[in-house]
Amino acid sequence: MRAVHTVKEIREFLESEKNIGLVPTMGALHAGHEKLIQTARAECDVLVVSIFVNPLQFGPNEDFARYPRPLAQDLEVCERNGADFVFVPSVQEMYPLPQVTFVDVERVSEHLCGKFRPGHFRGVATVVLKLLNVVRPHRAYFGEKDMQQLLVIRRMVSDLNLPVLIAGVPTVRESDGLALSSRNRYLNAEERKAASALHRALQEAANRIQAGEQDAAKVRQGAVALLNDSGMIRVEYFEIVDPVELQPVDTIKGPVRIAAAIWIGTTRLIDNVSA
Amino acid sequence: MRAVHTVKEIREFLESEKNIGLVPTMGALHAGHEKLIQTARAECDVLVVSIFVNPLQFGPNEDFARYPRPLAQDLEVCERNGADFVFVPSVQEMYPLPQVTFVDVERVSEHLCGKFRPGHFRGVATVVLKLLNVVRPHRAYFGEKDMQQLLVIRRMVSDLNLPVLIAGVPTVRESDGLALSSRNRYLNAEERKAASALHRALQEAANRIQAGEQDAAKVRQGAVALLNDSGMIRVEYFEIVDPVELQPVDTIKGPVRIAAAIWIGTTRLIDNVSA
Numbered sequence: 001m002r003a004v005h006t007v008k009e010i011r012e013f014l015e016s017e018k019n020i021g022l023v024p025t026m027g028a029l030h031a032g033h034e035k036l037i038q039t040a041r042a043e044c045d046v047l048v049v050s051i052f053v054n055p056l057q058f059g060p061n062e063d064f065a066r067y068p069r070p071l072a073q074d075l076e077v078c079e080r081n082g083a084d085f086v087f088v089p090s091v092q093e094m095y096p097l098p099q100v101t102f103v104d105v106e107r108v109s110e111h112l113c114g115k116f117r118p119g120h121f122r123g124v125a126t127v128v129l130k131l132l133n134v135v136r137p138h139r140a141y142f143g144e145k146d147m148q149q150l151l152v153i154r155r156m157v158s159d160l161n162l163p164v165l166i167a168g169v170p171t172v173r174e175s176d177g178l179a180l181s182s183r184n185r186y187l188n189a190e191e192r193k194a195a196s197a198l199h200r201a202l203q204e205a206a207n208r209i210q211a212g213e214q215d216a217a218k219v220r221q222g223a224v225a226l227l228n229d230s231g232m233i234r235v236e237y238f239e240i241v242d243p244v245e246l247q248p249v250d251t252i253k254g255p256v257r258i259a260a261a262i263w264i265g266t267t268r269l270i271d272n273v274s275a
Numbered sequence: 276m277r278a279v280h281t282v283k284e285i286r287e288f289l290e291s292e293k294n295i296g297l298v299p300t301m302g303a304l305h306a307g308h309e310k311l312i313q314t315a316r317a318e319c320d321v322l323v324v325s326i327f328v329n330p331l332q333f334g335p336n337e338d339f340a341r342y343p344r345p346l347a348q349d350l351e352v353c354e355r356n357g358a359d360f361v362f363v364p365s366v367q368e369m370y371p372l373p374q375v376t377f378v379d380v381e382r383v384s385e386h387l388c389g390k391f392r393p394g395h396f397r398g399v400a401t402v403v404l405k406l407l408n409v410v411r412p413h414r415a416y417f418g419e420k421d422m423q424q425l426l427v428i429r430r431m432v433s434d435l436n437l438p439v440l441i442a443g444v445p446t447v448r449e450s451d452g453l454a455l456s457s458r459n460r461y462l463n464a465e466e467r468k469a470a471s472a473l474h475r476a477l478q479e480a481a482n483r484i485q486a487g488e489q490d491a492a493k494v495r496q497g498a499v500a501l502l503n504d505s506g507m508i509r510v511e512y513f514e515i516v517d518p519v520e521l522q523p524v525d526t527i528k529g530p531v532r533i534a535a536a537i538w539i540g541t542t543r544l545i546d547n548v549s550a
Contacts, residue, residue: 005363007409085277093281100381101400101434107375125376126435133436134282159376160401161408 007161019045022137022164024128027051028068028182029077032172036141037081039169048135049078050087052094057123068182087135094130102126105152105159107245112148112259113270116236121152128153132164140164145171145179147257147272148246171271173199179271186267194232198262198271201226205240205258206275214252216240227262236261236268243274282436294320297412299403302326303343303457304352307447311416312356314444323410324353325362327369332398343457362410369405377401380427380434382520387423387534388545391511396427403428407439415439420446420454422532422547423521446546448474454546461542469507473537473546476501476513480533481550484515489527491515502537511536511543518549 021044023036029051041047051074058064071088078086102122108114109121132140142150154166172180177199178192187195201223208219220238227233238260240249249256252275259272296319298311304326316322326349333339346363353361377397383389384396407415417425429441447455452474453467462470476498483494495513502508513535515524524531527550534547 002360005365006368007364088280089282090280097433099434100383101431102379102381103376104379105376130434130436133438136438156376158372159374159405161405163408163411 018138020135020137020139021047022131022135022140023047023049023083024131024140024142025049025051026053026067026182027074028070028185029074030172030180030182030184032143032145032180034077034081035172036143036169037078037083039167040139040141041082043167044137044139046085047083048085048087048137049083050089050131050135052087052089052127052131054094054123054127055091056095056099056127057120059117059119062117063183063186068185087131094127099126103129103156103160105156107247108152108155109148111241111246111248112237112239113261114148116261121149124149125152125156129156129160129162132157132162137164139167141167141169143171144168145181145271147259151244151246177203179269181269183267183269187264191232191264191267194230194264195269197227197230197233198260198269199273201238202258202260202271202273205238206273209240209252209256209258209275216249216252216256219252219258223258223260227260232264234263236263240275293413295410295412295414296322297406297410297415298322298324298358299406299415299417300324300326301328301342301457302349303345303460304349305447305455305457305459307418307420307455309352309356310447311418311444312353312358314442315414315416316357318442319412319414321360322358323360323362323412324358325364325406325410327362327364327402327406329369329398329402330366331370331374331402332395334392334394337392338458338461343460362406369402374401378404378431378435380431382522383427383430384423386516386521386523387512387514388536389423391536396424399424400427400431404431404435404437407432407437412439414442416442416444418446419443420456420546422534426519426521452478454544456544458542458544462539466507466539466542469505469539470544472502472505472508473535473544474548477533477535477546477548480513480515481548484527484531484533484550491524491527491531494527494533498533498535502535507539509538511538515550 021040023040053067103125105125114121150168157166176196178196205219205223224235224238227235240256240258243255243257261270296315298315328342378400380400389396425443432441451471453471480494480498499510499513502510515531515533518530518532531550536545
């Protein structure tokens with residue numbers, strides 16, 4: 001018998017050998033997802049992609065029903081990019097009983113999208129934990145476009161001692177800077193054109209900070225004005241936050257994340273950059 | 276590539292081979308714990324006992340500080356009963372960062388102890404999930420004395436797709452019926468004598484139900500009167516509940532659990548029986 005005092009040590013005794021990668025998605029796969037899958041493929045022996053539109057992370061007035069579900073095309077994308085398994089459960093398969101167990105990641109989910117989508121990150125954390133428990137990957141891959149999601153998952157994994165590495169993969173953008181998103185397909189031609197202002201405003205804010213501006217309110221004001229100029233955009237939030245717990249920063253003295261959510265018509269878009 | 280639609284199937288493809296058993300405890304081991312360890316020893320190849328007094332599950336006015344911690348004796352108990360590993364982490368090892376991730380098991384934790392110890396089952400569920408993630412056992416063992424805890428963990432495991440079997444092990448009792456508990460050592464001789472009324476009252480309630488009484492209020496009334504007779508006991512709750520989600524039952528038509536918490540002096544004791 002051996003008395004063991006650290007997580008690291010007990011884990012070394014019990015560890016299995018496989019190197020499994022998981023890319024959790026809601027389907028409607030685009031080039032951003034492809035980059036996730038390709039990164040995972042290069043780093044793992046066994047590659048699992050999951051496709052599941054998770055009802056738990058949608059609010060009652062959100063787009064769960066109309067969220068795109070082009071399954072045949074999605075399977076083709078997975079096949080082409082070398083997935084070994086695609087996990088495509090039904091809602092019934094994922095929630096066979098009324099779900100009464102929920103995971104909350106406080107603080108990290110407090111601001112930004114967490115503030116405007118109550119229950120969203122509870123739904124995300126809960127379903128991602130379920131998927132991690134089902135697949136038991138060594139690595140799981142998330143896009144940096146959904147930065148708050150990435151950091152919520154990272155903190156959950158750390159707080160719950162999950163033996164999985166959470167890899168963030170850089171955002172893929174259109175030539176005008178628009179971040180790829182399954183929701184871009186909701187935009188008509190005019191809205192699509194206006195949408196490029198989101199990345200432009202974030203980038204301009206980052207430039208001002210890199211040029212020495214320390215007053216977050218000033219940076220924010222300039223960016224919001226730029227977004228409002230289009231006449232088609234409603235700003236939900238535009239925030240400058242610390243890069244770990246995503247708490248708002250007043251005076252910029254170190255690395256920050258600049259994150260925004262906007263509405264164009266009935267479509268909600270988010271994006272973020274570092275500075 | 277293969278498209279997989281069920282949890283069962285994907286798991287079969289990814290499964291590891293070890294048969295690990297975990298007995299999570301807060302130490303101060305007694306014959307009830309020994310029975311857990313012995314049951315696990317008989318059923319598993321690798322046996323891990325954890326000893327951790329979890330601050331997260333104690334309320335601000337509860338007995339975290341005075342909870343007994345006889346570590347040398349506990350290690351001896353583990354050794355004697357054939358444990359392969361004893362996991363004895365520090366608080367710092369279990370909570371290296373401020374814990375912001377919490378697991379709630381709603382409904383099952385709503386009544387009984389959940390009502391009188393706000394945050395208790397959130398703390399229990401969170402630490403047990405952490406321990407399960409650290410050890411990754413195939414089976415984990417819990418005493419039926421802490422029946423609500425057992426059912427909270429079971430529902431958490433089911434809701435979160437944890438690949439672990441939660442085994443309940445029957446309560447070990449003193450000759451007068453008192454359930455073994457690490458907290459029994461708080462009782463002085465007179466209190467210890469009075470404590471036997473708890474199991475007597477539960478048993479009498481079970482007898483009345485087995486004899487055909489369907490009115491939960493009547494059963495409850497008789498049992499509470501019996502407990503009050505001692506003059507030393509304050510009843511915190513005495514409830515008749517369904518055996519899955521632990522919701523109070525008015526008219527008894529099927530299997531129930533009868534559960535109670537009492538105070539004797541500054542010591543809180545719980546117990547339960549089936550009927």
